Amino acid sequence: xxxxxxxxxxxxxxxxxxxxxxxxxxxxxxxxxxxxxxxxxxxxxxxxxxxxxxxxxxxxxxxxxxxxxxxxxxxxxxxxxxxxxxxxxxxxxxxxxxxxxxxxxxxxxxxxxxxxxxxxxxxxxxxxxxxxxxxxxxxxxxxxxxxxxxxxxxxxxxxxxxxxxxxxxxxxxxxxxxxxxxxxxxxxxxxxxxxxxxxxxxxxxxxxxxxxxxxxxxxxxxxx
Amino acid sequence: xxxxxxxxxxxxxxxxxxxxxxxxxxxxxxxxxxxxxxxxxxxxxxxxxxxxxxxxxxxxxxxxxxxxxxxxxxxxxxxxxxxxxxxxxxxxxxxxxxxxxxxxxxxxxxxxxxxxxxxxxxxxxxxxxxxxxxxxxxxxxxxxxxxxxxxxxxxxxxxxxxxxxxxxxxxxxxxxxxxxxxxxxxxxxxxxxxxxxxxxxxxxxxxxxxxxxxxxxxxxxxxxxxxxxxxxxxxxxxxxxxxxxxxxxxxxxxxxxxxxxxxxxxxxxxxxxxxxxxxxxxxxxxxxxxxxxxxx
Numbered sequence: 001x002x003x004x005x006x007x008x009x010x011x012x013x014x015x016x017x018x019x020x021x022x023x024x025x026x027x028x029x030x031x032x033x034x035x036x037x038x039x040x041x042x043x044x045x046x047x048x049x050x051x052x053x054x055x056x057x058x059x060x061x062x063x064x065x066x067x068x069x070x071x072x073x074x075x076x077x078x079x080x081x082x083x084x085x086x087x088x089x090x091x092x093x094x095x096x097x098x099x100x101x102x103x104x105x106x107x108x109x110x111x112x113x114x115x116x117x118x119x120x121x122x123x124x125x126x127x128x129x130x131x132x133x134x135x136x137x138x139x140x141x142x143x144x145x146x147x148x149x150x151x152x153x154x155x156x157x158x159x160x161x162x163x164x165x166x167x168x169x170x171x172x173x174x175x176x177x178x179x180x181x182x183x184x185x186x187x188x189x190x191x192x193x194x195x196x197x198x199x200x201x202x203x204x205x206x207x208x209x210x211x212x213x214x215x216x217x218x219x220x221x222x223x224x
Numbered sequence: 225x226x227x228x229x230x231x232x233x234x235x236x237x238x239x240x241x242x243x244x245x246x247x248x249x250x251x252x253x254x255x256x257x258x259x260x261x262x263x264x265x266x267x268x269x270x271x272x273x274x275x276x277x278x279x280x281x282x283x284x285x286x287x288x289x290x291x292x293x294x295x296x297x298x299x300x301x302x303x304x305x306x307x308x309x310x311x312x313x314x315x316x317x318x319x320x321x322x323x324x325x326x327x328x329x330x331x332x333x334x335x336x337x338x339x340x341x342x343x344x345x346x347x348x349x350x351x352x353x354x355x356x357x358x359x360x361x362x363x364x365x366x367x368x369x370x371x372x373x374x375x376x377x378x379x380x381x382x383x384x385x386x387x388x389x390x391x392x393x394x395x396x397x398x399x400x401x402x403x404x405x406x407x408x409x410x411x412x413x414x415x416x417x418x419x420x421x422x423x424x425x426x427x428x429x430x431x432x433x434x435x436x437x438x439x440x441x442x443x444x445x446x447x448x449x450x451x452x453x454x455x456x457x458x459x460x461x462x463x464x465x466x467x468x469x470x471x472x473x474x475x476x477x478x479x480x481x482x483x484x485x486x487x488x489x490x491x492x493x494x495x496x497x498x499x500x501x502x503x504x505x506x507x508x509x510x511x512x513x514x515x516x517x518x519x520x
Binding site (some may be wrong): 001002004038040044045046047068069070084086187188189190191193194195196197198199200201206207212 | 232233234235238239241242252260261263264265266267268269270271272273274276278281401417418466468469470471472473
């Protein structure tokens with residue numbers, strides 16, 4: 001059953017170049033870390049997929065990189081304004097892991113604060129393109145931060161259960177080092193619930209809808 | 225008046241509650257062989273809608289009939305199966321395979337997908353051959369990207385179509401704001417959403433006058449007001465597509481808004497709104513629509 005509500009914005013705060021959009025939770029469930037929500041982008045024809053960043057009592061918070069018309073519109077929301085929120089959607093991270101290591105790159109750190117909280121603050125390695133972007137690392141406890149030209153793969157601990165989210169080249173590099181990693185992918189999608197077929201990616205050798213099969217997918221399933 | 229989904233805009237098996245909120249569910253187009261579809265990115269939002277280049281991804285008729293159809297039938301919503309092909313024989317095969325399936329209410333012939341390279345044969349040929357292959361009601365989905373859509377509509381009508389689905393998407397292009405490169409992997413894609421509405425209304429209006437066939441109107445319907453405009457232009461039923469992506473509860477909302485729009489105009493039955501936008505003979509207006517108040 002799809003769950004869609006129209007919560008109020010509680011606040012929006014700058015985190016480096018990103019914005020943390022906090023909305024009231026109402027009857028929405030936070031879901032599992034790595035699951036996502038479709039957020040109405042004011043004035044735009046389509047909503048935007050956002051993984052849940054934080055789930056404080058009574059709130060849901062999303063980390064947004066204002067890089068396009070939809071994400072910029074989301075970042076202009078004011079406290080008290082309402083927006084439609086659909087979710088949680090898709091499959092999140094599998095949490096039954098023994099020695100978790102969180103790996104994130106850029107705006108891909110978005111689902112990691114909530115994941116860290118649920119897993120009991122495991123170690124994390126986060127990569128950013130600048131110190132300004134790296135301000136987002138403050139949201140993730142126990143994180144080692146690297147800034148380009150250093151990459152997360154140079155700081156990853158061996159023998160860990162890797163749970164990662166970040167840009168595609170980073171995920172591909174993580175998959176080579178940790179073939180059993182769980183990777184959260186991203187693809188343009190219109191609906192988030194399997195209707196538009198827009199988010200098809202190669203999974204197990206076939207084009208499959210990321211919103212239905214993912215967004216968290218085993219590294220082996222997406223390796224070429 | 226029936227409210228349906230546009231083909232390819234809903235998967236009833238992943239969102240059964242949305243499908244049950246419709247008067248009929250229209251499947252994504254099924255082709256004879258499985259198709260993986262186009263590589264990504266496949267969708268791009270534009271100012272007044274979106275572009276898609278999915279490329280008729282579907283499991284093929286064998287898997288559809290064996291796996292999907294029985295599960296769709298369990299939803300207890302009339303099932304329209306959209307079929308598509310590249311040569312006349314494809315449509316014949318598909319209609320033949322579906323003809324004896326009691327789960328299938330209606331077959332929609334997609335003769336107008338903008339996202340595949342091969343251009344299908346003429347509409348008249350396809351419809352005539354499909355007509356010979358099935359007793360199911362046949363609706364023909366047409367593209368508005370033609371100089372005169374009524375020529376295709378008349379060809380479909382003369383070949384035995386039971387109705388028209390108007391309209392499919394039209395090709396559009398969107399460029400990345402930074403790189404100025406096409407945002408879709410296939411470059412151009414089908415435009416849907418509010419930007420398509422006036423194009424669709426013109427097609428419905430023209431085909432209503434030209435053929436008299438029942439029409440399922442679609443193209444940017446987002447509100448009850450939009451649905452009313454399609455009815456007034458000549459649609460007997462309406463379908464929603466792009467709006468479902470952002471608002472899966474749109475069918476119930478649109479029904480409510482349409483009822484309010486009709487009631488405000490003193491129209492009791494949605495069917496009485498069909499064709500209101502067309503000039504009528506004074507006698508016909510006096511005899512059949514005296515109770516209808518049409519705002520200008």
